[in-house]
Amino acid sequence: MKKTLYDKLWDEHHIHTYENGYSLIYIDKHLIHEVTSPQAFEGLKHAGRDIWNKNSIMAVPDHNVPTIQRDDGIKDPISKLQVDALNKNCKNNDLLKFDLDDVRQGIVHVVGPEQGILLPGMTVVCGDSHTSTHGALAALAFGIGTSEVEHVLATQCLLQKKSLNMNIKVDGEMSKYFYSKDLALVIISQIGTAGGTGYAIEYTGSAIKNLSMESRMTLCNMTIEAGATTGLVAVDDTTIEYVQNRPYAPKEQNLAEAKKFWKNLISDHGVHYDKTINIDISKSSPMITWGTSPEMAVNVDGKLPDLEDEKFSDKRQDLINAFNYMGLKEKQNVNSIELDKIFIGSCTNSRIEDLRIVADIVKNKKIAKNIKSAIIVPGSGLVKEEAEKEGLDKIFMKSGFEWRSPGCSMCLGMNDDKLSEYERCASTSNRNFEGRQGRLGRTHLVSPATAAAAAIHGHFVDVRDI
Amino acid sequence: MEKFKEVSTVAAYIDRKNIDTDAIIPKQYLKAVTRDGFGDNLFDDWRYLEPGNLGDNHSLRKKNPEFFLNNSKFKGAKILVAGDNFGCGSSREHAVWALMDFGFRVVISSSFADIFYNNCFKNGLLPIKLEQENYIKIIGDIKNKNNILTINLNNQTISSKDIFIKFDIDDRRKEVLVNGIDDISETLKLKNKIIEYENKQSNKTPWVFNEK
Numbered sequence: 298m299k300k301t302l303y304d305k306l307w308d309e310h311h312i313h314t315y316e317n318g319y320s321l322i323y324i325d326k327h328l329i330h331e332v333t334s335p336q337a338f339e340g341l342k343h344a345g346r347d348i349w350n351k352n353s354i355m356a357v358p359d360h361n362v363p364t365i366q367r368d369d370g371i372k373d374p375i376s377k378l379q380v381d382a383l384n385k386n387c388k389n390n391d392l393l394k395f396d397l398d399d400v401r402q403g404i405v406h407v408v409g410p411e412q413g414i415l416l417p418g419m420t421v422v423c424g425d426s427h428t429s430t431h432g433a434l435a436a437l438a439f440g441i442g443t444s445e446v447e448h449v450l451a452t453q454c455l456l457q458k459k460s461l462n463m464n465i466k467v468d469g470e471m472s473k474y475f476y477s478k479d480l481a482l483v484i485i486s487q488i489g490t491a492g493g494t495g496y497a498i499e500y501t502g503s504a505i506k507n508l509s510m511e512s513r514m515t516l517c518n519m520t521i522e523a524g525a526t527t528g529l530v531a532v533d534d535t536t537i538e539y540v541q542n543r544p545y546a547p548k549e550q551n552l553a554e555a556k557k558f559w560k561n562l563i564s565d566h567g568v569h570y571d572k573t574i575n576i577d578i579s580k581s582s583p584m585i586t587w588g589t590s591p592e593m594a595v596n597v598d599g600k601l602p603d604l605e606d607e608k609f610s611d612k613r614q615d616l617i618n619a620f621n622y623m624g625l626k627e628k629q630n631v632n633s634i635e636l637d638k639i640f641i642g643s644c645t646n647s648r649i650e651d652l653r654i655v656a657d658i659v660k661n662k663k664i665a666k667n668i669k670s671a672i673i674v675p676g677s678g679l680v681k682e683e684a685e686k687e688g689l690d691k692i693f694m695k696s697g698f699e700w701r702s703p704g705c706s707m708c709l710g711m712n713d714d715k716l717s718e719y720e721r722c723a724s725t726s727n728r729n730f731e732g733r734q735g736r737l738g739r740t741h742l743v744s745p746a747t748a749a750a751a752a753i754h755g756h757f758v759d760v761r762d763i
Numbered sequence: 764m765e766k767f768k769e770v771s772t773v774a775a776y777i778d779r780k781n782i783d784t785d786a787i788i789p790k791q792y793l794k795a796v797t798r799d800g801f802g803d804n805l806f807d808d809w810r811y812l813e814p815g816n817l818g819d820n821h822s823l824r825k826k827n828p829e830f831f832l833n834n835s836k837f838k839g840a841k842i843l844v845a846g847d848n849f850g851c852g853s854s855r856e857h858a859v860w861a862l863m864d865f866g867f868r869v870v871i872s873s874s875f876a877d878i879f880y881n882n883c884f885k886n887g888l889l890p891i892k893l894e895q896e897n898y899i900k901i902i903g904d905i906k907n908k909n910n911i912l913t914i915n916l917n918n919q920t921i922s923s924k925d926i927f928i929k930f931d932i933d934d935r936r937k938e939v940l941v942n943g944i945d946d947i948s949e950t951l952k953l954k955n956k957i958i959e960y961e962n963k964q965s966n967k968t969p970w971v972f973n974e975k
Contacts, residue, residue, distance in 0.1 A: 312953070312956055312957060312960050313953055313956055315935070317933070317934050317935035317938075318933070318935070319935050321950060321953060321956075321957075323957070323960055323961075323964070325971050332793050332794075332855075333854065333855065333856070335796040336796065336797065336798050336856075339796070339797075344947070346947070349957075350961075352972065352973070360793075361794060375794045375817055375818070376794055378794075378796065379794050379796055382796050416970070416971070418968070418971075419971060424854060424856075425853075425854055426852065426853050426854040426878060440854040440878055441854060441878065441881075442854055442855075442856035442859070442878060442881065442882035442885060443798075443856040444856060444882065444885030444886065444946075445881070445882075445885070447947065448946055448947055448950065451947045451950075451951070452947060452950040452951060452957065453957060453961075454950055454953075454957060456946060456949075456950065458933075490781060490848060490851055491781075491847065491848040491851065491874060491876070494848070494874065494876065494877055495877065521852075524848070524851065524876065524877070525877075526877050526878060545973070546970075547970035547973070551969060551970045552970075554969075554970075555968070555970050558968060590781050614778075615780060615781070618779075709785075709790050709853075710790055711790045711791070711793065711794070728783075728785065728852060728853075730783045730785045730786060730852060731785070731786060731808065732785060732786070732789055732808045733785050733790075736789070736808055736814050737808075
């Protein structure tokens, strides 16, 4: 029988099927951060259980860490307590961890692939919904809650019901300044934030083939915003090129064997998907979200929705709520939206390619006077190091950006990086929910290029025009 | 985990779709290292007119009188009814802990996000997914009449003096709640199969099992 990539990954890790239709599947790699793990370690201790496979775990503090004045340590005593708990749990159990003073520290979803700890064909979990990122490596990767973190710690397995298969086939050539972030927003605005619920999504088609590994990660990362916990891209030369020389990647004989294995991580030709969506990207414009759900997205050269068009729609009230929260009006031109802050970072867009794009746009230009703060938070210490080697940090600072240390930062505002009430931000992160970046803060999700252009102009502009 | 028992209370209703876990429990409360005490901060940004932080005395904060949980007619509700795609966004299980700590035992919606739905069953919270038609029936019953709803999981029924609805739930999920099953103990019964799998795979794909 023909199989999809998801079917293959599932079958490879399948241990047992229960009579009730649930399966026990094996988890190869477990990523851990400070926010969703302390209660799991506590539960394990309470039940007197051991960690099944300590080698499967990589830990890194990221959500709750400062991005400035790192040498002073964590000032917020409550945040410090949580990071200390991670340190203690890792130390007591002898787990691999990248500390704040380690150049390899960063956002868990940037660090895992960067180190070659996550590889094609693996099952990967983390107490974090953006674990979907690693589907870009053709790994079966998805976010779990803390109880499941505990379950994986104790058993190396999870009870799962198999998802349905969805194929999102993207064809056409992507125009300059249209990035995989824009593509993610096109998809989410088309299928909705619950469109992928119950499915594992595989991205196929010529446009996906042409994406770099980092761009694929951006796309798979935001799969959860379309409601699917898993987003996959099949293995090709780009995948193998990316993983093969990473520090923890297999070497020599193992690498040769692994490559042979990885090359089979593709969907069989002509396989049936439960649902297929075709998207032609050739005429697409860069996107911005205007509302309080990632599906509320429009073209950057367009206007906000007209309530008249939604007269009989059950979405009308949601739009009104979003206009009110965001302080915007129907039919408003996107380029009339003025900004207070710019955030470039997060597990969606904080890799070196993202930073190069930003540098290219802001070079020899100054950020607009109305921008109160513009911060760039690299995804890891190694991304930071590379950017500095290329001189990008100097370009950013000369333009008026702050150059920070790695962490989740203003994506969710658990540390000091957040929006004040009613502040409006162009953000390269993944969620624009009410209060996400700070109570009553207003978030617009965009690509790094669109955020950079907005920083220079003080309002949204079509990056293709500058 | 505590066994799920029959619930019979008024149902608190919020007419809103896509309620995300950031709204259910905002980020500043995720700094806690325990599983309890989140109830005071359930829907914190909507429920209070002033900002709050972990460790504050929340009873001193000014409440939003228009927010449904502050409406006295919903006092004592153990059933929450909310729109489509409830629990979307972040995987934070704190959302389920907050709902439970507040006193909810049942959430009724027309659809749930996958990770949230899964997290419910690890904590004894029953999410009931209803077809649109039945969902609308429930709304009608509670919105105007504020009827007491009775949720019986064994029989898979929601009833009041005016309505009687059967709901679907898969057998395994039901069993977990009814018997308060600990998933980890169940899985460890297959310990030998897991070891057998590891032995097989470490020959086939040794790089997956490399020492760090």
